[in-house]
Amino acid sequence: MGHLTAAKVKAAGPGKYHDGQGLHLRVTNTGSKSWFLRLTVDGRRRDMGLGGWPEVSLVDARRKALEHRTAAADGRDPVADNRRGEAPVxxxxxxxxxxxxxxxxxxxxxxxxxxxxxxxxxxxxxxxxxxxxxxxxxxxxxxxxxxxxxxxxxxxxxxxxxxxxxxxxxxxxxxxxxxxxxxxxxLPPMPKVQSHFRSLPYFEVADALAVVDQTKASPSAKLCLRFLVLNAARSGEARNATWDEIEFGACEWRIPAERMKAASEHRVPLSEAAMAVLDQAKDHHDGSDLVFPSPLKPGHPLSNMTLTKILRDVGLADRATVHGFRASFRTWALEETDTPWAVCEAALAHSLGDSVQQAYIRGDAFAKRRKLMDRWAQYLEQRQG
Incomplete structure (x- = not known):
């Protein structure tokens, strides 16, 4: 027999009251009353709520306490069972x-x-x-x-x-x-198929840019695509570029860590051709800080499909993706220059080596990358000329 009675429960003031065998009544300073059971599961003391009074009467609380004590004696965890009963969809x-x-x-x-x-x-x-x-x-x-x-x-x-x-x-x-x-x-094993972004042969990139220049796409979009190609940049990096990231005196573009795939700041050496693109972009300034703002939504960057649409409109989408121009640049660097592998990878903002190697590589080969990007710009200009 427990220590509490229905009358004692009804009259109980603020405090905690023990009924026996782990069953307690808790009364708050506001008069709210609730039941909880204290029991040991796997050697640990656990408290679990059994509901509030008067919705759960003393008789109901004792019945619930007995069920949970029995479950614990059988090796189950009634606290976890009760938790799962509240599971979300x-x-x-x-x-x-x-x-x-x-x-x-x-x-x-x-x-x-x-x-x-x-x-x-x-x-x-x-x-x-x-x-x-x-x-x-x-x-x-x-x-x-x-x-x-x-x-x-x-x-x-x-x-x-x-x-x-x-x-x-x-x-x-x-x-x-x-x-x-x-x-x-x-589930059947998945074949390990390595897919690559479609990319143009590097010797066709200059002609592709010339064709793009003749389209009816917005000047902002065409300039953004050319800037992206000249710098072997990712689409999001170029589309979201802001004027405060450009250091005109140093001919440098500093992309903040939050916009980089590797989550670390990336410095891009800007060639004369890239700087010329920025000079043209100033003519299409919309009052925001974006270098290549959307002509349809002032103050917003170009959408991620804008550059893809340009390739589609000129019939190149089945042969190249916007991201694929990075591969075109990388292949050119391999075939047409003797630039070290690490410098080429740094130009693409790729991580160099494993974590141990990265711990010892502190520089970003910036001066060497500037020479590489200048040569890339000159190559495109010569092919287009």
């Missing part, structure tokens, strides 16, 4: 993972792609299921339709499902990850 868990990762991702686009892949391939199957009720079959139901037809997408979707369920494990909602190795046997 997969879509809600995915939202929590998205928000947790957003600060470390580069820009909203990465977050958007992460969410969209789940929205397209996972949510239709498991989006409205509680995470603790998702089975291996459910995960396979989402992955199997795209596993062989869209392997790269399928691989990313699986990684993201695993990440969400790993979050659910960490919060005690699930015991193990049903998207982990346990389903490997039901």
């Amino acid at each position: 997969f879509r809600e868990a995915a939202k929590a993972v998205l928000e947790a990762n957003r600060p470390r991702w580069r820009g909203e686009r990465q977050a958007s792609l992460w969410w969209r892949s789940l929205e397209n391939h996972a949510f239709p199957v498991i989006g409205d299921m509680r995470v603790d009720r998702i089975t291996q079959s459910d995960v396979l139901g989402a992955l199997t339709p795209i596993w062989t037809t869209r392997p790269e997408t399928a691989r990313k979707v699986r990684q993201r499902i695993r990440a969400v369920l790993r979050w659910a494990m960490a919060h005690g909602y699930v015991v193990f990850n049903v998207a982990g190795e346990v389903i490997d046997g039901a």
Whole structure:
């Protein structure tokens, strides 16, 4: 028999009251009353809530306490069991993972792609299921339709499902990850196919730029593409370039770490041709700090599809991508110059060697890269002339 009675519970003032066998009543200074059970699981003291009074009466609290003590005696963890009873649906868990990762991702686009892949391939199957009720079959139901037809997408979707369920494990909602190795046997091995960005032979790049100059694309877009090619830059680096990143006296472009793939500042030596592009870009200044602003949305950078559309309009999209011009430059440097490998890689803002080698490579070969980029600009000018 417990120490409490229904009358004592009703009259109890602020404090904590022990009924026996780990059952307690807690009364706050405001008069709110709630039940909790203190028990030992795997050698650790655990407290679990049983609900508030009067919704949960003394009789109900004792019944619940007995059930949980019995579960603990059988080797189960009633606290974890109770936690899983509050498990969110997969879509809600995915939202929590998205928000947790957003600060470390580069820009909203990465977050958007992460969410969209789940929205397209996972949510239709498991989006409205509680995470603790998702089975291996459910995960396979989402992955199997795209596993062989869209392997790269399928691989990313699986990684993201695993990440969400790993979050659910960490919060005690699930015991193990049903998207982990346990389903490997039901999925055929993916072929290791290495794909490369389409790129023009380097000796065709100058002619391609000449053709682009004749298009009806906006001056800002055409100048951005030429600037990108001259500097072997990535699309986002060029499209989001701002005037305060340009040091005209030093003929240098400093791209901040937050806009670089390797998350470290990258200095770009600007050739005379690149500086000439910047002089022309000044004529299309829209009042913002962007070097190549969108003509459709003043104050906003060119969209990621703008440069691709130029290639499509001139009939080059089936042979080259915007990113592929970096490969054209790299092939030219290999075939037409004797520039050391490390200098060429530094020009592309690639990490040099493994972590040990990087610890000893402190310079960025800037002077050597300036000579290389000057030669690249001269090569394009001669081919175009």
